[in-house]
Amino acid sequence: MATIRPFRALRPEPNVAAAVSAVPYDVVNTAEARALAAGDPLSFLHVSRPEIDLPDGTDPYADQVYAKARENFETLKREAPLSVELQPSLYVYRLQMGTHSQTGIAACCSMDEYDADIIKKHERTRKDKEDDRTRHMLAISAQTGPVFMTYRQRPEINEILATTKDSDPLYDFVAPDEIQHTMWRVNASNVQPLVEAFQSVRSIYIADGHHRAASAARARDTLKAENSAHRGDEAYNFFLCVLFTSNEVQILPYNRIVKELNGLNPRQLLSTLEKQFEVQAGGPPSPAEKGAISMRLENQWYSLSLLSEVTKPLGPIASLDVSVLEDRILEPILGITDIRTDKRIDFVGGIRGPAELERMVADGRAAVAFSMYPVSLDELMAISDAGAIMPPKSTWFEPKLRDGLLSHLISGEE
Structure with a gap:
């Protein structure tokens, strides 16, 4: 009640x-x-x-x-x-x-x-x-x-x-x-x-x-x-x-930008991502469905999706795209262990659109940007009903x- x-x-x-x-x-x-x-x-x-x-x-x-x-x-x-x-x-x-x-x-x-x-x-x-x-x-x-x-x-x-x-x-x-x-x-x-x-x-x-x-x-x-x-x-x-x-x-997406590549150059980053993700150059600036992440690197968009042979995350939180990004890319590859405190990462509300991510990469404010598919309200409610906590900066209303x-x-x- x-x-x-x-x-x-x-x-x-x-x-x-x-x-x-x-x-x-x-x-x-x-x-x-x-x-x-x-x-x-x-x-x-x-x-x-x-x-x-x-x-x-x-x-x-x-x-x-x-x-x-x-x-x-x-x-x-x-x-x-x-x-x-x-x-x-x-x-x-x-x-x-x-x-x-x-x-x-x-x-x-x-x-x-x-x-x-x-x-x-x-x-x-x-x-x-x-x-x-x-x-x-x-x-x-x-x-x-x-x-x-x-x-x-x-x-x-x-x-x-x-x-x-x-x-x-x-x-x-x-x-x-x-x-x-x-x-x-x-x-x-x-x-x-x-x-x-x-x-x-x-x-x-x-x-x-x-x-x-x-x-x-x-x-x-x-x-x-x-x-x-x-x-x-x-x-x-x-x-x-x-x-x-x-x-x-x-709900709009809450996008991410990262200011440096943890010692990698762009080619090395792409090569590392290809071990877990299908990486397609020329992908859309905004992902079309859950399970896809759009990445802006240098002057190009890439579409990322987990390879079929890679173990898929289970559970309402681990399966969120923002969790996949954090668990498979930000922490193990870019060295960001706490997105709440690490100064190398920042967040961009979805209302600004992917064009803002393009500008931030182009002018050097970001080395790489990630455009996310929005969390659904059903996902939010299910996680809340379970008494669980979503990753920081998961939703932009x-x-x-x-x-x-x-x-x-x-x-x-x-």
């Missing part, structure tokens, strides 16, 4: 929603965030990446950064303005990217269900990233970036979503990245039926936002320890999420949710 809870959102007025909303904090670095927010005092990046308003070179984890986040949040509340809903509500949030559309429910999910693994995870988190968002949440007393969740569709939920979308939206705008964001408030008469419909959902899955969820749990622990009268229904015991039906969610449209205050009562 999954719990969703209506909440009193802190949100901008419709006429400034587009200006306030911003890309997720973790898809841009400081320089990119500063450039995006330049000349836009209402951009939520001033809250989510407050180091952009401090001198160049400021440690993004310094105390003054979190103090600046709190200051900027209070300023934005006044000047945008941002207002708190009078009554707890649920919201329908639609993303449109070209011909692809997906519709989700913005709500709060239960930290207790996160702890109990009703909310499924598939990714390990890094302590430094958890530390950052935990401090940020506690500094501003709010969760401002929703966790992207998915669930197996149910007809009764779809019916309420369809009814809600027949009404006038709260927000409807196209962001600079050409993604259309449309949001409706669920009619009060449909809130409880929607809550009850989710009680028939056995599990919900974190698609994108493991660090936000883990940080919300740590912030909860801090606030719970400070509250001698803790009951379990406090705002901090729930976290902001948007839940999309699984048949609409789109598009389109992305915007920060700043809905915030969940975690101090006081709902």
Whole structure:
């Protein structure tokens, strides 16, 4: 049984929603965030990446950064303005990217269900990233970036979503990245039926936002320890999420680039790969099916697939293409034993396409690049249901949710 809870959102007025909303904090670095927010005092990046308003070179984890986040949040509340809903509500949030559309429910999910693994995870988190968002949440007393969740569709939920979308939206705008964001408030008469419909959902899955969820749990622990009268229904015991039906969610590949060839020259690399892989020159920039990897080396694409006589990997994790790449190429041939910490490897979201990999190899930022076939949502759910963990950087979800449209205050009562 999954719990969703209506909440009193802190949100901008419709006429400034587009200006306030911003890309997720973790898809841009400081320089990119500063450039995006330049000349836009209402951009939520001033809250989510407050180091952009401090001198160049400021440690993004310094105390003054979190103090600046709190200051900027209070300023934005006044000047945008941002207002708190009078009554707890649920919201329908639609993303449109070209011909692809997906519709989700913005709500709060239960930290207790996160702890109990009703909310499924598939990714390990890094302590430094958890530390950052935990401090940020506690500094501003709010969760401002929703966790992207998915669930197996149910007809009764779809019916309420369809009814809600027949009404006038709260927000409807196209962001600079050409993604259309449309949001409706669920009619009060449909809130409880929607809550009850989710009680028939056995599990919900974190698609994108493991660090936000883990940080919300740590912030909860801090606030719970400070509250001698803790009951379990406090705002901090729930976290902001948007839940999309699984048949609409789109996963793109998460590609890899490697900066040097571990002492090999390109011809030696190809010769070594041919011991395990069928290597075809002139292959496609993007693999057409699971089991194929496209490799950019020098000025050419190659298609890699395991030779028929090579022992095939078994199991839901070992058989992932990203695992094959890691286990058969990155570690034994290129000497990369930990892709989370090795500085010779980097990751490129699938939204940038194989052309970005070509550019990185051509200009010397990479010695070799690997274009992957995307992990399927069925694979992700099966791994999550098994309580297993996928290799780092296995999935890239598009389109992305915007920060700043809905915030969940975690101090006081709902």
